[in-house]
Amino acid sequence: MTGKRRLHQQISAHNPGKIAVSDSVLSIRGLSKAFGGLKVLTDISLEVSQGEFITLLGPSGCGKTTLLRLVAGFEKPDRGSVYLDGVDISSLPPEKRQVNTVFQSYALFPHMTVAANVAFGLELKGFRGRELNDRVNQALDQVRMRELADRYPGRLSGGQQQRVAIARAVVNTPRVLLLDEPLSALDARLRRDMQIELKRLQRELGIAFILVTHDQDEALSMSDRVVVMQDSRIAQIGTPREVYEDPANLYVARFIGDINLFPGTVIGRNGKNELQVQIFDRRVLARSDKALQPGQLVQLLLRPEDLRLTEDAAEKVPFFWGSIMERSYRGSTLDTTIHLDAGPVVRACEFFDEDDPDFDYRVGERVKVSWVQGWEVVLPDEDPTH
Amino acid sequence: MKILRTKTAVIGLICGWLLLFGVVPILMLLTSSFLSQDAAGFYRLPFSLHSYRQLFLDPGYLEVMLRSLKLAALTTLICLSAGYPFAWFTARFSKRQRLVILILLMIPFWTNSLVRTYAIRMVLGTHGLLNKLLLATGLIDSPLRLLYTDTAVLLGLFYLMLPFMILPLYANLEKLDYRLVEAAHDLGAGPLQIFRRVIVPLSLPGIFAGCIMVFVPTMGLFYVASLLGGARQLLIGNLIQQQFLNARNWPLGSATSVMLILLMTVMLAGYALIMRRLTARGQRS
Ligand SMILES: Nc1ncnc2c1ncn2[C@@H]1O[C@H](COP(=O)(O)OP(=O)(O)OP(=O)(O)O)[C@@H](O)[C@H]1O
Numbered sequence: 035m036t037g038k039r040r041l042h043q044q045i046s047a048h049n050p051g052k053i054a055v056s057d058s059v060l061s062i063r064g065l066s067k068a069f070g071g072l073k074v075l076t077d078i079s080l081e082v083s084q085g086e087f088i089t090l091l092g093p094s095g096c097g098k099t100t101l102l103r104l105v106a107g108f109e110k111p112d113r114g115s116v117y118l119d120g121v122d123i124s125s126l127p128p129e130k131r132q133v134n135t136v137f138q139s140y141a142l143f144p145h146m147t148v149a150a151n152v153a154f155g156l157e158l159k160g161f162r163g164r165e166l167n168d169r170v171n172q173a174l175d176q177v178r179m180r181e182l183a184d185r186y187p188g189r190l191s192g193g194q195q196q197r198v199a200i201a202r203a204v205v206n207t208p209r210v211l212l213l214d215e216p217l218s219a220l221d222a223r224l225r226r227d228m229q230i231e232l233k234r235l236q237r238e239l240g241i242a243f244i245l246v247t248h249d250q251d252e253a254l255s256m257s258d259r260v261v262v263m264q265d266s267r268i269a270q271i272g273t274p275r276e277v278y279e280d281p282a283n284l285y286v287a288r289f290i291g292d293i294n295l296f297p298g299t300v301i302g303r304n305g306k307n308e309l310q311v312q313i314f315d316r317r318v319l320a321r322s323d324k325a326l327q328p329g330q331l332v333q334l335l336l337r338p339e340d341l342r343l344t345e346d347a348a349e350k351v352p353f354f355w356g357s358i359m360e361r362s363y364r365g366s367t368l369d370t371t372i373h374l375d376a377g378p379v380v381r382a383c384e385f386f387d388e389d390d391p392d393f394d395y396r397v398g399e400r401v402k403v404s405w406v407q408g409w410e411v412v413l414p415d416e417d418p419t420h
Numbered sequence: 421m422k423i424l425r426t427k428t429a430v431i432g433l434i435c436g437w438l439l440l441f442g443v444v445p446i447l448m449l450l451t452s453s454f455l456s457q458d459a460a461g462f463y464r465l466p467f468s469l470h471s472y473r474q475l476f477l478d479p480g481y482l483e484v485m486l487r488s489l490k491l492a493a494l495t496t497l498i499c500l501s502a503g504y505p506f507a508w509f510t511a512r513f514s515k516r517q518r519l520v521i522l523i524l525l526m527i528p529f530w531t532n533s534l535v536r537t538y539a540i541r542m543v544l545g546t547h548g549l550l551n552k553l554l555l556a557t558g559l560i561d562s563p564l565r566l567l568y569t570d571t572a573v574l575l576g577l578f579y580l581m582l583p584f585m586i587l588p589l590y591a592n593l594e595k596l597d598y599r600l601v602e603a604a605h606d607l608g609a610g611p612l613q614i615f616r617r618v619i620v621p622l623s624l625p626g627i628f629a630g631c632i633m634v635f636v637p638t639m640g641l642f643y644v645a646s647l648l649g650g651a652r653q654l655l656i657g658n659l660i661q662q663q664f665l666n667a668r669n670w671p672l673g674s675a676t677s678v679m680l681i682l683l684m685t686v687m688l689a690g691y692a693l694i695m696r697r698l699t700a701r702g703q704r705s
């Protein structure tokens with residue numbers, strides 16, 4: 035956590051969110067799709083490079099599955115195109131695209147054994163005999179399903195079916211593998227294991243993965259870049275650190291991780307990277323290079339782990355008085371809910387250290403809430419109710 | 421206690437019913453097939469294998485059996501080829517459309533099939549609707565002989581049996597997970613390969629059920645063959661009818677019936693076996 039905000043400087047320096055077009059495998063340009071009158075995707079653009087792990091993150095119904103279906107070829111876009119290795123594949127049927135999908139329902143063929151399921155795509159490409167066998171076995175080894183090769187899918191557990199579905203897709207060595215919430219049906223433990231295995235597999239294969247999820251932890255821990263979607267549009271594309279530490283808007287900030295919001299007004303600018311902001315009865319300095327005008331309503335964003343509880347904060351550090359509503363010990367961390375005198379309720383999360391006197395606070399006790407300077411993010415307030 | 425007694429009573433009633441109207445008649449049929457013909461009464465002692473010998477050794481009867489099998493097979497094939505696409509597209513329609521189609525399919529059942537066979541006669545006859553239409557449009561100069569042909573019989577059987585093919589097929593195809601079709605697409609299969617390697621294997625239970633439901637009853641539909649095919653013995657059903665009613669050879673009629681029942685049993689057993697195999701794989705639960 036100590037290295038946290040160094041990122042801001044890096045981002046403004048050379049913007050790692052942009053990928054050079056030359057090593058791009060999949061290129062989605064200005065894709066739009068509507069069902070009936072309902073806009074499901076609006077002007078989606080995304081470059082995916084060789085071997086990259088991308089997650090599509092967003093709430094239910096924001097169009098994630100539809101985007102994958104457009105890339106796989108099950109739907110035709112109303113506008114925009116999809117390029118694979120520089121070739122426009124928008125009008126090709128799914129069977130002609132070098133893209134494979136791991137379906138949310140797995141969609142294994144129930145009348146074929148595990149091995150026959152995995153062999154299906156290769157047989158269609160003309161593989162026969164030994165070569166076919168070797169490739170199928172290799173794929174089954176990769177997902178550790180070799181022993182169950184002769185079983186029928188109906189006799190497999192959810193996790194095992196999942197592995198077969200992955201093997202069946204990757205055995206075709208697609209340029210891009212699409213995975214639609216592949217882990218959502220698994221229990222928490224199995225899910226973690228599969229996350230690690232998927233990551234390993236992706237590294238080994240060097241294939242670009244696009245994985246759909248609505249689990250933000252999954253998105254942050256697995257991907258090279260996260261695409262955050264907000265009803266039919268892309269809200270932000272960035273590395274996990276970028277979307278977590280420098281969210282593009284309040285929606286992204288709220289969607290990924292916990293967030294504390296401090297409503298305020300811009301007073302003025304102190305040089306290129308610093309703003310003066312009025313928060314409640316206090317004037318604070320906040321780091322920001324965004325074009326915000328004096329008088330503009332803003333929100334100061336602080337993650338729970340950015341907040342510090344103390345009684346004797348040095349005068350220079352900004353703080354707000356509040357009283358403790360709730361404390362919960364979570365093993366490695368201690369979570370505290372504080373009702374600020376100024377109104378809002380905030381959550382702080384600190385690493386547990388039994389020698390630290392701060393950890394002796396009781397419920398109802400009054401504390402000063404401060405934060406690590408420079409870790410705050412200032413965003414224009416989009417919500418008119420504030 | 422009371423529930424238990426009621427249950428016992430119901431089960432007893434069902435068993436009694438089956439015994440009286442199922443097992444006993446079949447036993448009577450079986451017994452009479454091993455008896456001798458009696459010109460005055462129905463049959464008489466002694467026991468003999470004469471009827472079966474006649475059935476298998478007399479080229480005439482064998483021919484009827486083979487012709488009957490062929491006609492039933494042909495009917496089944498035509499029903500399958502027409503019924504499969506029908507069931508497939510019906511299953512892909514919206515819920516409302518499906519309901520309408522199924523109701524339209526059922527409506528003819530409200531009319532007795534014998535009556536409907538007479539209706540076909542009226543269409544196909546020398547002065548029937550079809551001939552009148554063709555004459556009026558100038559496509560032909562003199563009426564065609566449509567009735568009393570094998571084609572007319574086939575047409576009648578097809579018309580009567582088609583719903584029995586469509587319904588089990590539809591019930592099966594409606595349950596087919598369309599995502600499997602998409603998965604096959606995704607893995608590189610074209611429409612024909614998907615049909616052959618995914619849709620057909622998955623709808624095998626429906627195909628078998630439909631074929632049995634068409635094939636077996638077809639062989640017994642004697643009145644279709646008589647009304648549309650003339651006085652010739654086309655189907656096993658005709659043979660049975662003739663033995664019982666005209667020739668008054670009850671043992672031979674019984675033996676023929678026994679053969680038909682046997683055939684039906686073998687086919688149903690085969691069907692059950694296939695379904696068990698599929699269940700064992702976990703393909704169906
Ligand atoms: N074939 C279709 N016809 C009509 N509407 C559709 C169709 N497919 C999707 N939609 C609508 O498009 C919207 C986006 O659907 P989509 O499945 O892409 O969402 P999603 O982000 O994958 O959601 P979830 O997380 O629940 O899977 C939804 O409102 C859905 O009802």
Ligand SMILES: [Mg+2]
Binds near residue numbers: 098099100214
């Ligand atoms: Mg979805």
